Amino acid sequence: MNKIRAVRNLRICSKDCLCLYVCPTGATDTETGQIDFSKCIGCGACSKACPSGAISMVPYQYPKQQLKDELVIAKLNKLIQSKAEQEQMAEHIYNSSNNNIEKQLAKAFIRANRLMSEDLYRESGFMLPQSKNTKDFLESLLEQANEEILKKDIEKLIKLLDFNE
Amino acid sequence: MKKYICPICGYVYDETKEGVKFDDLPDDWKCPLCGAPKKLFKAEAIEVIVSEDMEEETLREMNYAEISALCSSLARGCEKQYLEEESKLFTKLANYYKNKSKIKESVSFEELISKIDKDLEINYQQARNIASEKEDRGALRVITWGEKVTMILKSLLSQYKDDKEFIKNTKVYVCDICGFIYIGDEKPEICPVCKVPSFKLFEIERGA
Structure with missing residues (x-):
């Protein structure tokens, strides 16, 4: 599994559907409107193709919590x-x-x-x-x-x- | 001629430009950007007197109300990462502990005001001093937002004391990010405190 995955901001998504066209696994085509995380391989093609900037790539693992005084x-x-x-x-x-x-x-x-x-x-x-x-x-x-x-x-x-x- | 600054949104009232002295504005004059009342405005470059009372704090056990707040905070953290199931579980825990926390026997508005005053006069100042000393940007950010929201809470309580129906013919919104309460017919385009777009401001409806 790749270390990042795509997420869609449903508020911005203007249904241009280019993500569907470029996704190699069909992860962007769902009934809920959100990406199917189990199918997403983290390639980033959808995010690059999206004309409305509604898809971003987020990490599965974040850096450690910063130490606080x-x-x-x-x-x-x-x-x-x-x-x-x-x-x-x-x-x-x-x-x-x-x-x-x-x-x-x-x-x-x-x-x-x-x-x-x-x-x-x-x-x-x-x-x-x-x-x-x-x-x-x-x-x-x-x-x-x-x-x-x-x-x-x-x-x-x-x-x-x-x-x- | 002086400049007066809105402590909530930073709007500057410049007497030179406006041609009207700030003191001559009517008492019910409000910040044109965020609706903060006139009396919250401060003249430019007034030094804040910081309390020297810096007693050491030891960490104590969290009570149920605090556990609930931490759980709802983590629920939002999960939501941001699209971790739906985890978010729901944290929300469930938050509600559980909220119900367990004991509700006060009786509360007067005066008690609430004195808590708010203590936050504004002591707690925020001390927190800000330590956070600046330790160069903790995140802490300074939350202190700045929280202090502004707390000022608005104080001003709303004092307006409510003077006029129990001051919000009767208008609406109440709360910013879902920083907690800013906005009183007005239409919500502002962005939150005056944290600058999030208006879709994150939610109306608090009045019951029947």
Whole structure:
């Protein structure tokens, strides 16, 4: 298997269908509109032929997670802690309010705070789902998990993810 | 004559060009680009006073709300790599831990505002100092976006305090990348904070 594969950005794809014409394996011809990854050999012909720039070649394996300074992580964690609390506060306001304008605003706050926490995590060592950090995190969740269904899902994830370090 | 800068999108109000003093603009004047209220604007070249309070932080255990956020973050990471099954599993975990996290007993808007103030006055400043010192570009990026979004949250709460119906006749959008909340009839062409095109801004609908 080649180390890269083609992916199609469905938002940009203008159905010029030249990828179908050049693909040696038929991987670009699917019902879902996405490339059939099991057929893609990573040759890049579709990406070069696409007039709308909708297909890009992405790696199967990404470089290792960059090392982050511990103090930077500590400061970002402090922000994550605060955003997570604010998300919960907004959640509480949402659940306890009868006013639909207040609820609407609370909903926007829940979303905004969650998005900020997610982004902070990405910059504190969890950019890649395939990193050792993610692996350690999932393993610690597994250790604490006491429900069978939950355990199964975590185990499945650990198995599926192609850890790179 | 001075210049005033929008802290959210960087729009510059130049008194010389506009011919109207910034102070003479009406109180309900808003940034023409991103809708940030007048009082958020800052005069050019004002030095930010940075808190010296730099206590050491030790890493502590994550709580359920934080575990949930990390799981949803990883779900998005998988989505970016077109790893559909992995993304779904992470989303499932995110929902599981979100439900496990305890919801507060009671919350006042004041508590929320004081959390936001602490982020703006201390947490972002400290994080920025360390990230600059360590030359961590990624961290500086997330700090810059997050700080702007947090400023908007603060301004929305203070507007809501003054007028409980200030969003009644307009719409609410959230940028799905940085979390910026935009209040207005039509969404901007790009997000004023992270500059992502408008299709990544989603409307938050009002329930019946």
